[in-house]
Amino acid sequence: MLDMAVLGLLREGPMHGYELKQRLVDLGFWRISFGSVYPALRRLERAEFIEGTPGSGRRKEYRITADGKEHFQQILEDGASEVENTSAFRVRLAFFRYMNPETRIEFLERRKTVLRVRIAAARNSLRRTADRVDRYTHSLMEHGVRSAEADVAWLDELIASERTHDEGLDAPEKF
Amino acid sequence: MLDMAVLGLLREGPMHGYELKQRLVDLGFWRISFGSVYPALRRLERAEFIEGTPGSGRRKEYRITADGKEHFQQILEDGASEVENTSAFRVRLAFFRYMNPETRIEFLERRKTVLRVRIAAARNSLRRTADRVDRYTHSLMEHGVRSAEADVAWLDELIASERTHDEGLDAPEKF
DNA sequence: AACCGCTATATCGGACCGATATAACGGGTG
DNA sequence: CACCCGTTATATCGGTCCGATATAGCGGTT
Numbered sequence: 001m002l003d004m005a006v007l008g009l010l011r012e013g014p015m016h017g018y019e020l021k022q023r024l025v026d027l028g029f030w031r032i033s034f035g036s037v038y039p040a041l042r043r044l045e046r047a048e049f050i051e052g053t054p055g056s057g058r059r060k061e062y063r064i065t066a067d068g069k070e071h072f073q074q075i076l077e078d079g080a081s082e083v084e085n086t087s088a089f090r091v092r093l094a095f096f097r098y099m100n101p102e103t104r105i106e107f108l109e110r111r112k113t114v115l116r117v118r119i120a121a122a123r124n125s126l127r128r129t130a131d132r133v134d135r136y137t138h139s140l141m142e143h144g145v146r147s148a149e150a151d152v153a154w155l156d157e158l159i160a161s162e163r164t165h166d167e168g169l170d171a172p173e174k175f
Numbered sequence: 176m177l178d179m180a181v182l183g184l185l186r187e188g189p190m191h192g193y194e195l196k197q198r199l200v201d202l203g204f205w206r207i208s209f210g211s212v213y214p215a216l217r218r219l220e221r222a223e224f225i226e227g228t229p230g231s232g233r234r235k236e237y238r239i240t241a242d243g244k245e246h247f248q249q250i251l252e253d254g255a256s257e258v259e260n261t262s263a264f265r266v267r268l269a270f271f272r273y274m275n276p277e278t279r280i281e282f283l284e285r286r287k288t289v290l291r292v293r294i295a296a297a298r299n300s301l302r303r304t305a306d307r308v309d310r311y312t313h314s315l316m317e318h319g320v321r322s323a324e325a326d327v328a329w330l331d332e333l334i335a336s337e338r339t340h341d342e343g344l345d346a347p348e349k350f
Numbered sequence: 351a352a353c354c355g356c357t358a359t360a361t362c363g364g365a366c367c368g369a370t371a372t373a374a375c376g377g378g379t380g
Numbered sequence: 381c382a383c384c385c386g387t388t389a390t391a392t393c394g395g396t397c398c399g400a401t402a403t404a405g406c407g408g409t410t
Contacts (some may be wrong), residue, residue: 002365018389026300027312028319030293031259036366038391043365058374058389084206085398091269096311118205125201135336136271137202143329144203150325154318177397193358211397213360218396233358260367343410 001088002040005029007049007064008095014063016055017041027094029087044068064097077103083110094160105162112155119148176263177215179248180204182239182247183270187227189238202269204262219243231289252278258285258311281338287330294323 009015009023017037024032041062044050055061064072076095079099080103083089089111096104122145126138133141184190184198192212199207216237220226225327227235239247253268255278258264264286272277297320303311308316 015387017391026304026316027271028297028315031367033367033369034390035368035392039365060390090315093315094312095266097309121200122203129201134272136268136333139329139333140203140265140268141201142325146329147322147325150322151318154321157316160313191358192360208360208398208400209359210399214396217360235359252381 001085001091002032003035003044003049004072004075004088005091005096006037006040006044007068008064008076008091008098010050010064011069011072011095011098014055014060014061015054016061018059020062028090047071073098081110083107083114085123087103103161106161108155108162112152112159112170116157119145122148140153176260176266177207177211179250179263179270180190181212181219182224182243183217183251183273184238185237186244186247186270186273188296189228189236191234191236193234195237203265216261228317248273254284256285258282258289258340280334282335283330283334287327287334290327290331294320294327297323302335 003022003026006020009020017034020041021032021034022142024037041050041052045052045062047067048065049065049071050062052060052062069133076092078097079088080092081101092099092107122141126141126145130138145171179266180199180202181195184195186241190198192209195216196207196209196212216225216227220227220237222242223240225237225239227237229235251267251274254263255267255274268275274278274282297316301316301320305313
């Protein structure tokens with residue numbers, strides 16, 4: 001998962017570990033740890049998906065290899081059915097431009113289905129336990145449902161915009 | 176973290192592992208794994224915070240010990256300043272009734288501050304990178320901000336309701 | 351009786367987290 | 381200039397948590 005994120009970021013240009021971490025934070029990984037990032041870099045280096053070169057000063061610049069690009073493409077498309085994991089979902093969305101356009105909508109729809117199932121289950125458990133849980137737990141569960149519903153609405157936006165953008169596919173955009 | 180959740184649930188009565196997992200799902204831990212639950216149970220058993228007795232059939236019923244209750248209270252209150260971790264925050268909220276009322280509002284306010292900081296940072300990074308990121312990443316970041324803002328609004332509700340409930344503290348509620 | 355899906359416990363390797371250590375760099379202060 | 385301090389930067393360690401997988405009893409169906 002982190003591997004995919006790192007490879008995706010390095011596709012845009014060489015970077016060192018610290019910078020990589022900050023970019024991950026920008027993407028919404030607020031709590032990503034150096035204890036994850038540096039091991040990931042060594043992992044990817046060992047697999048020869050990235051190359052670490054001594055950059056300016058004490059920094060180590062990492063750049064993606066041809067194998068790395070191929071591997072990135074592979075895990076991006078292959079796991080596009082894995083839609084349960086929120087982090088993995090977000091990483092794939094962040095690198096949507098590298099994903100086959102035909103897969104994109106299917107991917108978003110799958111995610112929507114997962115959320116709908118969760119919402120239904122949560123609503124059920126809210127009804128089932130209504131009089132047994134305290135107001136804090138109740139509020140927690142209700143807020144969970146509301147968040148998931150907001151996510152579904154957002155997915156609907158994304159799907160709609162994806163469909164409209166599809167039509168004028170031949171006119172190349174900047175992104 | 177999982178330890179706190181397990182102890183908190185077992186405070187309400189004995190349960191077996193499978194049931195425990197389902198209740199965690201109800202609390203919003205959609206992806207909690209058996210590979211986390213069963214090791215947690217053995218961990219807590221070793222520490223004598225819980226006792227496992229052979230229940231009906233092949234089930235193992237676990238019940239909390241006096242030490243366990245004490246430990247639960249400890250980690251619930253002690254870590255109430257640790258408010259960065261979303262899961263830990265939600266677990267504490269789910270067991271708010273066991274938390275010292277004076278600590279509760281402070282706890283919620285701390286969480287609000289964390290979210291506000293994140294929102295500010297995310298807004299900044301949105302402005303900073305506005306023309307460099309594609310529409311998918313942009314939408315991802317925007318949605319992140321919107322979610323966090325919704326969380327803040329929810330926290331405000333919780334704080335308000337906590338304050339009003341505080342006044343009539345002597346009249347005992349069911350919960 | 352055979353089969354199937356659900357309940358239930360368990361283990362394993364690996365990913366990820368949180369804390370911590372180390373140190374070089376850049377800027378301001380005396 | 382020398383000193384200090386906050387930021388940048390890399391690294392490691394123990395422990396938690398995840399995802400996959402194995403095993404098996406249990407209840408209902410055909």
